Amino acid sequence: MSTKDSRGLTVSTSDAAALDGYERAATLTHGYFGNPLAVIDEALAVQPDFALGHCLKAAIAVMSSERAALPMLRDSVEAIERLGRKATDRERAHAAAGRAWLEGDFVRSVRLYGEIALEHPLDLLALQTAHVGDFYLGESTMLRDRIAQVLPCWSPEVPGFGFVLGMYAFGLEETALYSRAEDAGRRALDLNPRDPWAVHAVAHVLEMQGRIREGIDWLNSTRGDWAEDCGFAYHNWWHLALHHLELDEYDRALELYDRAIHPRSTQVALELVDASALLWRLTLRGVDVGGRWKQVADDWSQTAEGGFYAFNDVHGLMAYAAAGRDADVARVLEILARRAGEPDTNGTMSRDVALPLARAVAALSQGDAAAAVECIVPMRTRAHRFGGSHAQRDIVHLTLLEAAHRAGRVGLERALASERTELKPTSPFNWKLTARALEAAGDVQGARKTREHADVRRRAQQRSAAA
Numbered sequence: 001m002s003t004k005d006s007r008g009l010t011v012s013t014s015d016a017a018a019l020d021g022y023e024r025a026a027t028l029t030h031g032y033f034g035n036p037l038a039v040i041d042e043a044l045a046v047q048p049d050f051a052l053g054h055c056l057k058a059a060i061a062v063m064s065s066e067r068a069a070l071p072m073l074r075d076s077v078e079a080i081e082r083l084g085r086k087a088t089d090r091e092r093a094h095a096a097a098g099r100a101w102l103e104g105d106f107v108r109s110v111r112l113y114g115e116i117a118l119e120h121p122l123d124l125l126a127l128q129t130a131h132v133g134d135f136y137l138g139e140s141t142m143l144r145d146r147i148a149q150v151l152p153c154w155s156p157e158v159p160g161f162g163f164v165l166g167m168y169a170f171g172l173e174e175t176a177l178y179s180r181a182e183d184a185g186r187r188a189l190d191l192n193p194r195d196p197w198a199v200h201a202v203a204h205v206l207e208m209q210g211r212i213r214e215g216i217d218w219l220n221s222t223r224g225d226w227a228e229d230c231g232f233a234y235h236n237w238w239h240l241a242l243h244h245l246e247l248d249e250y251d252r253a254l255e256l257y258d259r260a261i262h263p264r265s266t267q268v269a270l271e272l273v274d275a276s277a278l279l280w281r282l283t284l285r286g287v288d289v290g291g292r293w294k295q296v297a298d299d300w301s302q303t304a305e306g307g308f309y310a311f312n313d314v315h316g317l318m319a320y321a322a323a324g325r326d327a328d329v330a331r332v333l334e335i336l337a338r339r340a341g342e343p344d345t346n347g348t349m350s351r352d353v354a355l356p357l358a359r360a361v362a363a364l365s366q367g368d369a370a371a372a373v374e375c376i377v378p379m380r381t382r383a384h385r386f387g388g389s390h391a392q393r394d395i396v397h398l399t400l401l402e403a404a405h406r407a408g409r410v411g412l413e414r415a416l417a418s419e420r421t422e423l424k425p426t427s428p429f430n431w432k433l434t435a436r437a438l439e440a441a442g443d444v445q446g447a448r449k450t451r452e453h454a455d456v457r458r459r460a461q462q463r464s465a466a467a
């Protein structure tokens with residue numbers, strides 16, 4: 001027996017309670033709220049053969065980007081496969097996409113989830129999983145166009161349209177179409193304010209355009225819609241902390257870190273990525289972060305990560321390097337070197353991006369800034385291949401700039417500072433970096449004027465908050 005879900009897609013169950021459990025759990029998943037696994041497990045306890053329930057669990061496992069989720073992914077995929085023709089073609093396509101992920105072929109997995117969305121444009125779960133997969137693969141264009149491909153089939157009358165617009169907003173932002181991204185994000189939130197991904201897309205626009213005070217106000221004014229009981233909140237808080245860094249408000253950034261970004265021990269890799277990324281930015285600036293690195297390094301060492309997703313590995317290594325854990329640094333470098341010789345998706349990411357970047361982080365931490373420069377210069381323009389957003393990958397460029405400064409590579413330092421400042425002239429931090437580069441090159445007067453300009457920029461952003 002089959003029936004239809006809330007968007008008219010055929011599902012292989014006629015059990016209204018199971019389907020209702022799926023709808024509720026899927027909606028939580030689309031918004032990153034609550035505990036969708038608990039909700040779907042209740043439905044599966046009553047009906048263990050509920051294929052769509054297993055599809056949801058598989059998608060959640062894929063979207064976590066964690067090795068620790070693989071056992072759940074395997075169980076879910078096998079449960080659907082055992083059903084054979086009792087599952088619909090669409091449900092079995094979910095199993096195939098999940099199996100590709102299980103086999104380490106992330107590229108094929110994302111393609112298969114995307115193909116489900118081509119065949120069934122209203123399959124929001126497949127669309128979201130492909131979108132998140134595009135993010136992990138650094139496929140900026142597909143972050144945008146995969147959503148555009150299905151947009152004609154959606155309208156405000158179809159449940160979940162806001163989530164689709166929120167994803168489109170992020171894709172537009174990652175392809176630098178900022179004005180349209182902001183518009184799509186705000187339209188998404190008009191339809192459904194409880195969409196942390198759409199809030200996040202607009203936060204990215206404000207970050208990339210250097211609209212610092214607007215970014216702070218945006219996240220603070222919308223927090224009532226995303227901060228509570230949300231598995232994505234830490235990341236929006238992280239974006240807020242980035243804005244405070246721009247204004248040299250380090251105490252505020254650390255307060256956010258302690259309260260909302262890494263408030264307690266966790267083994268959730270995505271949370272630890274943000275913890276490492278924020279502390280690394282502060283450490284590059286010479287800010288004393290106290291015992292926080294040790295806590296993050298302890299947490300990373302408790303995870304099952306290592307050789308699964310290179311983006312996570314580099315962030316784990318940052319914690320080990322900054323905490324002075326040389327043995328752990330050597331262990332991660334060894335894992336990345338081994339994975340760099342393997343042909344799967346993570347092997348490619350490790351070879352092209354993560355290994356040289358990790359070597360640079362290790363070298364810089366050990367005082368060899370010149371070696372760090374040599375590691376990063378050849379790879380920095382292909383850093384997108386290991387995923388993440390432009391805002392996250394800025395850590396590559398920040399690390400290189402600091403390494404160039406410490407290595408006395410004044411020409412390179414000035415060039416990198418200039419790149420940043422030309423791209424985002426509203427950033428007081430970029431002007432400070434330019435001033436420091438001029439000083440290093442012996443242009444004392446130019447440095448003084450530029451530093452004054454940085455102060456003017458900072459005060460202007462602070463004033464716009466008060467206005």
Ligand SMILES: [Fe+2]
Pocket residue numbers: 200204235239389391
């Ligand atoms: Fe982000």
